[in-house]
Amino acid sequence: MSAILSFIPLLVVIAIAVLVVRKISNKGLSSNSTAQPVRLFFQYALTLGLFITFTVGLAGLFGRLLGSSKDVVTDQSSLASNLAFVVVSGPLLAWLLNWLKKSIARNPSEAAGFIPTFFATLAAIISLLVFLSSAIAVTYNLIDGAPSLGYTSARAIVWGIALLVVLRISNSVIPKDDFRIQYFVGSLITAIAAIVGLIKVFANLLSVILSQPMFLGAQSPALISTRDNSLDGFGTLVIAAALWFYYWNKNANTKTNDKMWLTYVLVAGVGGSLVLALTSLTVTIYQTLVWFVGDPASQVVAEHFDGAPAAAASAFVGLLVWWYHKSLLTLNSQRSETQRIYEYVVSAISLMASTVGIAIISVAIIEASTSSIIVGDDAINTLLGALTVILVSGPVWVRFWNRIQSFAKTSEQEELTSPVRRIYLFLLFGVGGIVAIVSLITVVFQIFNGILSSTFGNSTLNEMRFALGILISTGIVAGYHWEIYRHEKDLGVFWFLD
């Protein structure tokens, strides 16, 4: 009885809150007052909160139904919280949805704009994330033959249904163009999951090949192997690829060449995959060079290359995804703005990677000439790492920058007055310049510090090696792009994209 009585203050607070919201809501309907966005915000935020608690509670109860027979210890408090979530959130959610339905019927503009799109997108993305992770966990459990499947299956089923409901309701009320953004976010999430799955599958294949006696298996034969060649990656790949097909091919990719599509393809598709490919390729080549030329940490070939299958698979998948997104861009014989953006994005990414390489080389050279390391001399590995970065990224930058510069010569007016080129130059000169100035201040500080404390010498040079390395590399980049900008700054730029 006392437990029931303790709910009375809470119910009073809820009743007051509801009355206040209704009052604001009625005012908002009678006139287009400034209270409407505030009311809409709380209305949608509360709906999202109730949707999450209701779905969590329902998934918990359903999980108990499916998996309780395997439980060794029954957790009564989680049952109580799940019951509370469903009993309280369920009716309130139904009432709020009904209220929203009536509001939208009276004033359809309430379903458009930032607030409804934001909360509907958030609900759809949360549902997608929980469904995706739960569905992948179910496949893992199925493959591994795990005895307890109830809770993860229940979560996958309930959140899968919740995702369908959110998509159905949102698509029916929110304007199509407003809600389109969630398909791009969904495409990104599912693409990342599918890439992880494909890398795992390909890495497994490479591991199987490399463990054969004719390759790495010969040097260190297995004494024991309880390892089943993992099928986990397949589950991730199949589920994520199916969802990606729905999000990307059936929705986001149906209307191409608008700003949202172009931003996604260039930044996430081309840019993201290029970073993955360049990084993984660098790691793969670095491991190989360290084994043959450098100072490997282990003399056992299988130990040294144990991360190689994953790195090589990541490089291949990164290149595949880069090629796919590049193919979607309409690169015609006549140079379009899309083509220009693509070339400048690739050029910027590869140049930044090469700049890091130059900085590391400078650090390694200063380190080798100034320090006297007694144990753990791995300057050769640092140098190899830097050379690998330049070896992988340098040719990409040279190829794309030469192409850009050849257009700058043949179609001077069009290329030099492009806002894309001007932004590229500003970014590289500006960011490079700022970093160079910060490094210069650091270097000068260390010189003064050394002189004033009478410790100036080899150790000072060694201490400032990182700042000096960054100063050299970013100084070269900033200086080069400043020189180009200096010759072009008088040309007028049209600050809009076609």
Add this chain to the structure above:
Amino acid sequence: MSNQRANRVLAIVVAAISIVALIAVLAVKETTPQLDANTPEGTVQQYLQAVTTRDFDSAITYLASDTKCKLEDFDQAYLQDSIRISLSDTSITGDSASVKVSIENSNGDPFGGAYTESQAFRLTKSDSGWKISGIPWPTYQCGGEFK
């Protein structure tokens, strides 16, 4: 390249990798040669076989008679289900030997990567063959003494 063609090429490449990988992981099973049980590496292999199948009663029989390791020490040891142990090096000096192995464990990253640790087993020759001395992997503490 058209949208459809790019999709088709992507689907073909992903399907090809998946099919080849599926065949490889199902068909290729890593074989482990059975070493001579009278050699140090053969003794280590038999000990490790017992350990990885969690047959600790059997595992303890490969330890030297003065071992401080008990069944409880093995119960407390951490062992991954999926493991690969390879022979790195063996050296024999009279009645004592050292067997070095590389143990590959899953590192739990999303790409299915692994980390490798090196472990050495010290063995002494007795009347009943080679026996493992000290605190051997996967135990780290035996009879209150740490490795």
